[in-house]
Amino acid sequence: MGNMKKFMTLCLVALLALATLAAGCGGGDKKDAKTDPKTEKVLRIGTNADFAPFEFQDVNGKEYQGFDMDLIRAVAKEMGYKAEIQNINFDGLIPALEAGNLDVIISGMTINDERKKKVDFSDPYYKSGLSIIVKKDDKSINKFSDLKGKKVAVQIGTTSAMEVKKIEGAEVKEFNSSADTFLELKAGGVDAVVNDRPVNDYYILKSGVTDVRRLEELLTSEDYGIASSKKKPEMKKQIDAALKKLRDNGEYDKIFKKWFGNA
Ligand code: GLN
Numbered sequence: 001m002g003n004m005k006k007f008m009t010l011c012l013v014a015l016l017a018l019a020t021l022a023a024g025c026g027g028g029d030k031k032d033a034k035t036d037p038k039t040e041k042v043l044r045i046g047t048n049a050d051f052a053p054f055e056f057q058d059v060n061g062k063e064y065q066g067f068d069m070d071l072i073r074a075v076a077k078e079m080g081y082k083a084e085i086q087n088i089n090f091d092g093l094i095p096a097l098e099a100g101n102l103d104v105i106i107s108g109m110t111i112n113d114e115r116k117k118k119v120d121f122s123d124p125y126y127k128s129g130l131s132i133i134v135k136k137d138d139k140s141i142n143k144f145s146d147l148k149g150k151k152v153a154v155q156i157g158t159t160s161a162m163e164v165k166k167i168e169g170a171e172v173k174e175f176n177s178s179a180d181t182f183l184e185l186k187a188g189g190v191d192a193v194v195n196d197r198p199v200n201d202y203y204i205l206k207s208g209v210t211d212v213r214r215l216e217e218l219l220t221s222e223d224y225g226i227a228s229s230k231k232k233p234e235m236k237k238q239i240d241a242a243l244k245k246l247r248d249n250g251e252y253d254k255i256f257k258k259w260f261g262n263a
Contacts, residue, residue: 043081045072046102048090050177053202053259054108057087067259068106071125072226074251078242089176091157094118097229104239105227108196110159112222120236121225123243125252129218130160131197133185133204136213141192143217150191153181160194163219178203185212196222198260 047068049055054068064085076083088096093105097119110128111121134141141150148169154160156174164172173190175181181193182203193200200214226243228235246252 041081042084043076043079044101044103045076045083045085046088046093046096046105047072047085047107048093048177049085049087050179051090051108051196051199052206053198055106067126067255068108068224070255070258071246071252072104072106074246074255075226075239075242078245079238089157090155094227097227100229103228103232103235108199108224109227110222111225112159115227118230119227120230120233121227122236122239124223124225125243126224128196128198128222128224129220130163130194130222131200131218132215133182133193133195133200133212134191134215135185136211138191142215144219147192147194151189153184153190153193155181155195158195159220159222160196164194182207194219 047055047064049057049064049066051066053066055064055066057063058065064087069085072085073083086102088102090107093102093107093109094115096102097105105119108126108128109115111124115121132141132144132147140146144167147164147167149171151171151173152164153173153175154164155178156176161172161174164170173184175184178195178199181190181195184190185193186209195203197214197218203209204212204214226239228239243252246255
């Protein structure tokens with residue numbers, strides 16, 4: 001027994017020595033590079049943090065939360081960058097990227113031809129579509145074509161704004177954020193709100209409102225993508241590679257489940 005104990009202690013000492021040696025071997029430099037802010041590569045990320053459950057700030061207004069926020073942090077890490085998130089109005093995101101003030105945009109942003117002229121998009125990372133919320137007691141709106149002659153709140157610069165403008169006779173009122181569109185419905189300033197379906201659903205789930213309903217009909221099928229500069233095509237490639245890795249290693253699924261359950 002005594003010998004066994006001695007042997008075990010020796011093994012432990014040997015292991016510890018090896019571990020210390022390994023840590024000393026080149027590991028030191030790597031560690032410094034990661035913690036030294038001067039040498040660390042920063043990924044400047046733009047988002048409009050008013051789009052729960054994709055991007056929003058916690059009650060103290062400090063921490064960025066949501067599906068997109070978790071995803072882009074994981075993507076940045078995979079790419080070897082430190083994530084630095086900036087909150088910008090939705091319609092200011094693409095101009096900021098074009099001006100070189102951002103490296104990427106993640107903001108529940110739908111991939112479409114108009115935007116593709118200005119930015120590169122990653123492979124799609126989320127499938128979405130537009131839906132309508134109305135007051136429960138308003139039985140006159142049951143589908144998109146019923147919006148004719150109605151006042152509709154949308155977020156400025158979004159696919160909702162583009163699509164509702166196509167509905168003849170619909171009166172479109174544009175707001176800076178999805179939160180503002182919900183407030184307008186509550187205040188009675190509009191008859192309906194059009195937003196991305198998951199954002200409408202999250203509002204109904206989390207806000208405690210009981211006098212509104214989300215209509216079944218979805219107007220579009222849209223894919224969200226991460227935007228980067230056309231001047232840096234290697235950025236798109238790196239983002240796609242990171243997304244693929246996160247899908248393959250289960251990290252994407254983990255983040256998805258966290259925000260959407262098994263939906
Ligand atoms: N998916 C919509 C769009 O790209 C809305 C995005 C948003 O409001 N953040 O226009």
